[in-house]
Amino acid sequence: MTAQRVKTQNPQALTAQGRLDALMAGCPVHSLRSKLKQSGLRPTRQRMALGLLLFSKGDRHLTAEKLFEEAQELRVPVSLATVYNGLHVFTQAGLLREVAVDGSKVYYDTNVSNHHHFIIQGSNTLIDIPALDIDRGIIPEPPEGMEIAGIDVVIRLRAKS
């Protein structure tokens, strides 16, 4: 192995892979590849394609069907079953968050930070709401011409570890 072993606060910068990652930090392809590897997921052709569709356009709210359509439009060969599979493993890895909107389809949010949502009845559009507002009991103003039809708060519980 290499002889240069200097301790710093960023050990990753000292390995060959780390230097490579740093160089490629601006490249969405390579940053996605290492994100997947860090999560123990093989960066397969299909997962890379889905990951790029999901994560290289800012925060997005997508259904499985919608993501599948986007892949098809771009002539990326991926099956619907693999889209579902990919969304599940991405979610498990903490790269996506499922949003409970209604009883029909599941939405995936590429913004995994703490925040909430408006949903416009009829059109199935999600709009982010910063968490702080609601956590302080402040209900934000609806967009122009819209009014609040209802508020759903669901706190999911699990057995303490």
Add this chain to the structure above:
Amino acid sequence: MTAQRVKTQNPQALTAQGRLDALMAGCPVHSLRSKLKQSGLRPTRQRMALGLLLFSKGDRHLTAEKLFEEAQELRVPVSLATVYNGLHVFTQAGLLREVAVDGSKVYYDTNVSNHHHFIIQGSNTLIDIPALDIDRGIIPEPPEGMEIAGIDVVIRLRAKS
């Protein structure tokens, strides 16, 4: 402050009308009947039976399938399609509230006042949370041995009338 009880007999020994009567005994049958009429809904045999199952046991959280099972256990003749139909018209009439829990099934809450929910991961159990707490930015303590896995806030919007 317990409600007047009617002596229960073997439900199978009764006629359909008799079982319906047993179900109605001690229950606000007429208030349900007028509630339905006020909403422009015909108080049919099936809707009365479903309404009594829903509204005569305090606040409940039910799925269509669960309500159907309860009707079957009490030998109340009603089809699954009619259960779905009934839940929809009751919801439109403001007698029920749909709760967005996850992407699979729809829950119906007989408590239509402003409040929120815990859901216990794994078991599909809903627990009411008074609205005031959350509307003031106070997240209530989870039950013993449970911890918060996540919070979903969805504000549903509609076009201003």
Add this chain to the structure above:
DNA sequence: TTACGTGCAAATAATTTGCAGTCCC
């Protein structure tokens, strides 16, 4: 009477699964 409701079975919609074949490490 007659429009609204109901029951049945078939149709949808979203998602999952079984398994043979493929690809990454």
Add this chain to the structure above:
DNA sequence: GGGACTGCAAATTATTTGCACGTAA
């Protein structure tokens, strides 16, 4: 090479719909 991943099609689950028949007003 071997286990992880993918694709296809069939299976499942939750819900809706079409239509003939029933029933409350």
